[in-house]
Amino acid sequence: MLYKIGLFLIPFENFFFAPSAGWAAIAPIIFFIYFIQNIKKVKIILKKEKKLMIGSLVIVGISFFISLMYGINIKNIARSFITYFLGIIFYFSLIIRHKTLKKDPQKDFNNLFLAYFLSSLVGLFQWLVYKENIKFIIKMINSISKRSYYPRVQFTFTEPSFTSMHLYGVILILYLFFKKENIKITKLQKYCTFIFSILAIILEKSLRLVLDTLVILTIIFFYKCLFSKKKIWIKFFTIISILGILLFTYTNRDTLVGIIGKKDPRIEKILNKGIYSDGSLASRYFRINASLKGYCKNKLNVITGYGIGNIKLPLLLGYEEARKEYTNSYMYEVNQLKNFNGHSLFCMYIKIISEFGIVVLGIILISLYSKEYFLEYMIILYLYLQFDSYAFYSMWFYLYLKKYLKIKEGGI
Numbered sequence: 212m213l214y215k216i217g218l219f220l221i222p223f224e225n226f227f228f229a230p231s232a233g234w235a236a237i238a239p240i241i242f243f244i245y246f247i248q249n250i251k252k253v254k255i256i257l258k259k260e261k262k263l264m265i266g267s268l269v270i271v272g273i274s275f276f277i278s279l280m281y282g283i284n285i286k287n288i289a290r291s292f293i294t295y296f297l298g299i300i301f302y303f304s305l306i307i308r309h310k311t312l313k314k315d316p317q318k319d320f321n322n323l324f325l326a327y328f329l330s331s332l333v334g335l336f337q338w339l340v341y342k343e344n345i346k347f348i349i350k351m352i353n354s355i356s357k358r359s360y361y362p363r364v365q366f367t368f369t370e371p372s373f374t375s376m377h378l379y380g381v382i383l384i385l386y387l388f389f390k391k392e393n394i395k396i397t398k399l400q401k402y403c404t405f406i407f408s409i410l411a412i413i414l415e416k417s418l419r420l421v422l423d424t425l426v427i428l429t430i431i432f433f434y435k436c437l438f439s440k441k442k443i444w445i446k447f448f449t450i451i452s453i454l455g456i457l458l459f460t461y462t463n464r465d466t467l468v469g470i471i472g473k474k475d476p477r478i479e480k481i482l483n484k485g486i487y488s489d490g491s492l493a494s495r496y497f498r499i500n501a502s503l504k505g506y507c508k509n510k511l512n513v514i515t516g517y518g519i520g521n522i523k524l525p526l527l528l529g530y531e532e533a534r535k536e537y538t539n540s541y542m543y544e545v546n547q548l549k550n551f552n553g554h555s556l557f558c559m560y561i562k563i564i565s566e567f568g569i570v571v572l573g574i575i576l577i578s579l580y581s582k583e584y585f586l587e588y589m590i591i592l593y594l595y596l597q598f599d600s601y602a603f604y605s606m607w608f609y610l611y612l613k614k615y616l617k618i619k620e621g622g623i
Contacts, residue, residue, distance in 0.1 A: 213248065214308050217241035218323045221604060222330040222377060224369045225357045233555055234600050235357035235369045239297040242304045249304075252311045256303055266574075267299065271519060274567050278518025287520035290554045291566065295601040302607040310615060317394065320385060324399040327382060331407045334366035338414045364414040371415050372597070375423040378408050380594045380605030383427070387587050388612040418481075418489070419597065427590055434586045490541030495597070497537055497545055498556045502565060504529025516568035523551045525565050559595035579606070581613050 220238040229235035246253075257264060271292065278288065309316045340348045341362045353359045358370060365371045386404045389396050412420055480488040487493045505525030506513045517524045530549060537545060556562050563572045581588055591609050 213241060213245040214304065214314075215319065215322055217245060217304070218319055219326045221323060221381065222326045223367045224373070225365070225367060227355055227357050229357050232357055233369075234373070234603070236602075239301060239602050242301045243297060245304050246300045246307070249307045249311075252307050253303065255311055256306050259306075260303075263299070267295070270567055270571055271295070274516060274519040276518075277515055278521055281517050281521050281524060284520045284523075284552070287522070287552070287554045289520075291519050291601070293602075297602040298607050301602070301604060302611055305607070305611045306615065316616075321397060321399060323385075324382070324397065324403050327377070327403045327407060328399055330367040330377075331403070331410055334364050334410065334414055337364045337366070363416070366411070366415075371417045372419045374411050374415060374417065374420050376594055376598055376603060376605060378411060378420075379423060379427050379590060380598075380603070381608060382407070384587055384590065384605065384608055384612070387590075388584070388616055391584070392616055394616075418492075423594070426593055430589050430593065431586065434589070438585075487536075487538045490539050493537065493539040494541060494544040495557050497533055498526060498548065499558050499561050500536065501526045501529040501533035501548070502556060502561045504532045506564070512568070513564060514568050514570055516564060516566050516571070519566050520554070522554065522556055522562055522565040526551055526556070556599055557597055559599040562599040579610065584609075584613050587613075 217238050220236075220241060223238075224234070224236045226235065226237060229237055230240070275288070278284075305316075308314050308319065337352065340352070341364065349361060353361065360371055363371050366374060368374055368377060382400075382403045386396065386400060388394075389400070408424065411417075412424060481492065486496050502522075502525045505528030508528050509525070512525070526548065530551075534545065556565070560572060563575065576592075579588060579591070587609060591605055594605060
C-alpha cells in the first residue's frame with residue numbers, strides 16, 4: 212500500500228506541509244519509508260546495481276574532498292546528498308516492487324495515470340474558480356498550497372513551470388516505453404499523454420510549456436525522419452521542408468498571429484527583443500550565464516567542480532560580468548543572487564559541472580545513453596536544461612525502464 216500511495220502522490224505536490232519549498236513533493240518521502248520497510252531486499256538489488264552505487268559513492272566522496280578546499284556548506288551538502296539518494300531510493304523502490312516482489316507494473320502505473328487524470332480535473336476546477344473569482348474557494352486553495360501562483364492555473368504541481376517535467380518527463384516517457392515494447396496502452400494513459408497536454412497549454416498559458424511542447428514535438432519529428440526506413444533522399448527532403456516551414460513561420464509571424472487571433476505579448480517580446488526582454492526567462496538565464504563566466508575564470512574547476520554543495524562559487528565569480536550584460540528591469544532575483552547561497556540553478560548540467568565537474572557530467576550522459584531508446588534519451592536531456600533536482604522521477608524512470616522493462620508472455 213505504501214508503494215501505491217507513493218506512486219499516486221507523484222502528481223500531487225505543493226501541500227503546505229511539504230518539507231521543501233523549491234520542489235514541494237511528498238512522494239519521495241513515501242518511497243523512502245517503503246524502501247526502509249523492504250531493506251532486506253536491498254542486498255539483491257545491490258548485486259545488480261554495483262556500478263551505480265560504487266560510482267555514486269566515489270563521485271560524492273571525491274566531490275566532498277574537493278569541497279574541503281573551497282569551503283564546506285553543511286546545509287547545501289546535505290541538500291545535494293539527500294536529493295540524490297532520494298532519487299536512487301525511488302529507483303530501487305521500482306526494482307523492489309516489480310522485480311524482487313514480482314508485482315505487475317502495468318496495474319501500478321495505471322494508478323499513476325489515474326492520479327494524473329485527477330490532477331487534470333483539479334486544474335480545470337482551478338480555472339473555473341479563478342475565472343468566476345469564487346473567493347472562499349480561492350482562499351481554501353491558497354491555504355493548503357505551499358506556493359500559490361493565483362490567478363495562474365498550476366494543477367497539483369509546485370509551480371506552473373513544473374508541468375512540462377510531469378507531462379513529458381513522466382507521462383510521455385512511460386507512454387513511449389510502453390509503445391516501443393508493445394505493452395497495452397490504456398485509454399487513461401492516452402488521455403494523460405495527449406488530452407492533458409492540450410488542456411495544460413490552454414489553461415496554464417505557460418510560456419515554458421508552449422516552448423517545451425514545440426521543442427519535444429520537433430525532437431520526435433526529426434527522430435521519426437532520421438530513423439524511419441524511408442530512403443535517404445526522402446528523409447533529407449522532409450527535413451529541409453520542415454526547416455523551411457519553420458523559417459517561413461518565424462519571418463511571417465506577425466501576419467500569421469494576426470490571422471489566428473490575439474498575440475502573446477511575452478512570446479512576441481522574446482522573439483523580437485531576445486532573452487533579456489522577459490523578466491522570468493532573463494533571471495533564469497542569468498544563473499547559467501554567471502556560472503559560465505565563472506568557469507572561464509577558473510578553467511581547472513570545470514574539470515573537477517567546486518565540490519558538493521558549492522554551486523554558488525562559479526556563479527559568484529561570474530556575477531559582475533553577467534550583471535553588465537543583464538538588461539531587464541526585473542532585478543529582484545538578480546540582486547538576491549549577489550549573496551547567493553542556495554542549491555538550485557534551474558539547469559541540471561550547470562549544477563553537475565559546478566559540483567562535480569564536466570568529466571562526471573560526461574560519464575553520466577554516456578551511462579544514460581541508449582541507442583534503442585534514443586528518442587526518450589533526447590527528451591530527458593532537453594527537459595533537464597530547465598530543472599535541476601536530483602530526486603525528480605524522470606531520470607530514474609528512464610533508467611529503470613531502459614534496464615528492466617522487458618516483454619514476457621501475459622505481461623511484463
